[in-house]
Amino acid sequence: MPDSGSAGAPLAIDATGVVKSFGRVIALAGVDLAVPAGTMTALLGPNGAGKTTLVRIVTTLTRADRGRVSVFSIDVAAAPAEVRRRIGLTGQFAGLDEGLTGRDNLVLIGRLAGLPRGQARDRAAELAARLGVADAADRVVRTYSGGMRRRLDLAASLMTRPPLLVLDEPTTGLDPASRQHLWDALAELRAAGTTMLLTTQYLEEADRFADLVHVLDHGVVVASGTPAQLKAKVGGQVVEVWLAEDGAGRVDAVAAARALAHRLALPPGEVHAEPGSARISVLADRAPAGPADRVPAGPADRVPAGPADRVPAGPADRVPAGPADRVPAGPAGGAAGGDISVLLDVAAALRAEHIAVADLGLRQPSLDEVFLALTEPGPGA
Amino acid sequence: MTGGLLVRDSALITGRYLRALRLTPGRLIYPLVQPLVLLVLFVSVFGNLAASRHAAAGAYRQFLIPGIMIQNAALTAPTTGLSLLRDAGSGLADRFRSLPMPRAAVLLGRLGSDTIIYAVQAVLLLGAALLLGFRIGPASEPQVAGLARAAGIVAAAVAFGLAISVLSTWLALLIGDAETAERVLYFPAIALAFVSSAFAPVGDLAGWMRPIARVNPVTAAADLIRALATGAAPAWPLLLLACWVVGLAAVPGDLAVRRWQSPS
Numbered sequence: 001m002p003d004s005g006s007a008g009a010p011l012a013i014d015a016t017g018v019v020k021s022f023g024r025v026i027a028l029a030g031v032d033l034a035v036p037a038g039t040m041t042a043l044l045g046p047n048g049a050g051k052t053t054l055v056r057i058v059t060t061l062t063r064a065d066r067g068r069v070s071v072f073s074i075d076v077a078a079a080p081a082e083v084r085r086r087i088g089l090t091g092q093f094a095g096l097d098e099g100l101t102g103r104d105n106l107v108l109i110g111r112l113a114g115l116p117r118g119q120a121r122d123r124a125a126e127l128a129a130r131l132g133v134a135d136a137a138d139r140v141v142r143t144y145s146g147g148m149r150r151r152l153d154l155a156a157s158l159m160t161r162p163p164l165l166v167l168d169e170p171t172t173g174l175d176p177a178s179r180q181h182l183w184d185a186l187a188e189l190r191a192a193g194t195t196m197l198l199t200t201q202y203l204e205e206a207d208r209f210a211d212l213v214h215v216l217d218h219g220v221v222v223a224s225g226t227p228a229q230l231k232a233k234v235g236g237q238v239v240e241v242w243l244a245e246d247g248a249g250r251v252d253a254v255a256a257a258r259a260l261a262h263r264l265a266l267p268p269g270e271v272h273a274e275p276g277s278a279r280i281s282v283l284a285d286r287a288p289a290g291p292a293d294r295v296p297a298g299p300a301d302r303v304p305a306g307p308a309d310r311v312p313a314g315p316a317d318r319v320p321a322g323p324a325d326r327v328p329a330g331p332a333g334g335a336a337g338g339d340i341s342v343l344l345d346v347a348a349a350l351r352a353e354h355i356a357v358a359d360l361g362l363r364q365p366s367l368d369e370v371f372l373a374l375t376e377p378g379p380g381a
Numbered sequence: 382m383t384g385g386l387l388v389r390d391s392a393l394i395t396g397r398y399l400r401a402l403r404l405t406p407g408r409l410i411y412p413l414v415q416p417l418v419l420l421v422l423f424v425s426v427f428g429n430l431a432a433s434r435h436a437a438a439g440a441y442r443q444f445l446i447p448g449i450m451i452q453n454a455a456l457t458a459p460t461t462g463l464s465l466l467r468d469a470g471s472g473l474a475d476r477f478r479s480l481p482m483p484r485a486a487v488l489l490g491r492l493g494s495d496t497i498i499y500a501v502q503a504v505l506l507l508g509a510a511l512l513l514g515f516r517i518g519p520a521s522e523p524q525v526a527g528l529a530r531a532a533g534i535v536a537a538a539v540a541f542g543l544a545i546s547v548l549s550t551w552l553a554l555l556i557g558d559a560e561t562a563e564r565v566l567y568f569p570a571i572a573l574a575f576v577s578s579a580f581a582p583v584g585d586l587a588g589w590m591r592p593i594a595r596v597n598p599v600t601a602a603a604d605l606i607r608a609l610a611t612g613a614a615p616a617w618p619l620l621l622l623a624c625w626v627v628g629l630a631a632v633p634g635d636l637a638v639r640r641w642q643s644p645s
Contacts, residue, residue: 060478061475061478084481085481087479089475089476089479091472092472093470093475094471094472095474095475095476095477096471096472096473097401097468097473098471099401099404099408100397100400100401100404101404104397108393108396109480111393112390112477112482112486113482114481140404153472
């Protein structure tokens, strides 16, 4: 079967112009998505951006109103049964029978997917061991912890060795150790050549693990590329300002941020301060000679995503609850050219606005900031 | 090929429910133990009440027990719809829908395990009824005939239960919310038994009830069991029950499968 993808790069998922509405709510407003075989692609986006809808269309659970989606060149609307033979789905809610044991669940899913009984049992035992639920395999799932459930759910998705694994927020709600466990398993799968599409709320997960990131907002893809490309696109540098208390012992970071944005003539979205915090981050200096407005998503342009070009992210257990709780990642590297003029501009603006400063620093943006810069802020942001 | 797959996958789903019952036997209390308690309570209270008014207490007991059997089947039926609704809410439905399996297998498989539940329920109730003085067939009949009648009684209860299970499934999927469905589904199951010949002959019911009671599937199933137990001609209740079973399987059954299948 010929591939619909471009020159010799087979696409695991090829979606064009996908539109989906639920009543008057437009979930997807014309999404294009290309997932090259063998890669891990992350879908990022605020809640309600359309990530889950897209995942459900790819996995044949929902039908698109318009547009075309194919999985390994098979049209999902025309031949859903064929697509189902090639996918594994780990949804937001564990797809398990709480009243059965872990092993029962795996064997049942394997047999429903067409494995003979003996093979289903062998595979269940193998996966239970690999995902660290072997000891609990004969316990009823109702007694499992959240992390064990997730791992069992992943095992269930893997029973038939699907070439495409779709994961909808696989680590949401897990404790740090469980997340690490799950990611170890996913890394193994990727090494074995499984294509993965995942949605996640944890941006540093996408940063660490994904080859390609697509940022979805209001039902459209607003940016695509490798994590490094996205960071480059937004601009090389972030200035971190730690405010000093005023004479009365107060700090109003929000007001200071507003004044700073005004003084620097930056859109308010690029100067962040959490209410109650003493820190402002200024996402500035959009590189004038930076990449084109849209980073192409095609596999041909994909920068190899080895660990070398990754910016070290925060600890894996950090919940990206906004800039306020982020530990500054140290001095900016050479990627931004070491240009400190942004820092000087911010310093000048701080002085002009008579804002008392305790500390001032320059660093590269995190994917969180890229995300915030690319997606439209909701009310109150 | 698809037919074979449907049978195999339905059997796998039936196995799933039976296995879950084995692992959590407490789930059997509602469909199997409570009916026995209700039988004893109803027969003790209403059987004696009737005895104080009429001489023929035994006759009323003979009339009442088939009604209680069918009432219990009606009260069990909502569990079918509710369990499928729970699956739908848990992510398991998405798992099944993303597998290369016929989607109707989930519903048919559940009905498979319900068949076993209804049959065991009917056998237990019939056994208890015999201890309470229920008689099957004329005394002069050979034992084989009595067994055949008993099998017919169980079959009638199972057929009725499955038909109402199908209806409950469609209604549950239509309602969509498990908590609401739980509150909505049990009430008609209770009311249905009262507006029927389950506890009193249709002629003794309030005037407005009679037209409903005459065509009520509870009446059909209870009267069929009575006919089988006493040796009367079962033709009319059998026909009425058959119409209900076929009608409910065809219309709400089809709608339920479609609703389960439809990619939202």
